[in-house]
Amino acid sequence: MTEESLIKNRFKGFYFAFKGALLLLRTERSIQVQFFIALLVTGAGFYFDISPVEWILQTLAIGLVMGVEGVNTAVEKLSDYIQPERDPKIGFIKDISAGAVMFAAIAATVVGLIIYLPRIF
């Protein structure tokens, strides 16, 4: 593969990823809710003038939750595609995929509480 087509493939990959992120934001309720919360906490970050380290942790928490939620959505779509009927194995796969989102959400909630609780109370 030439260097030029390698670079072209990189750009193509980035384009597909960007398209996928927009698709998630446009079509998935859970991602829309998380994006709204991300906007709210970003506003809170400016309002409470949080530190650079707190911005880093908050940004990582937002990326973690939305990223894992996006992968969970893909698992749900793939599950429904390969098995449209009720199937306990599919139920298990969907449940553990949702469980992964919960780990990320709990971590993000803890980060949020540590940053904002002392500023509010």
Ligand SMILES: Nc1ncnc2c1ncn2[C@@H]1O[C@H](COP(=O)(O)OP(=O)(O)OP(=O)(O)O)[C@@H](O)[C@H]1O
């Ligand atoms: N095909 C299936 N077979 C068995 N259990 C399922 C199946 N689809 C969903 N479930 C169960 O329902 C839970 C929620 O799944 P999911 O978020 O895909 O919603 P849904 O039940 O398919 O309904 P909807 O897509 O309308 O929200 C899963 O975690 C799983 O426990």
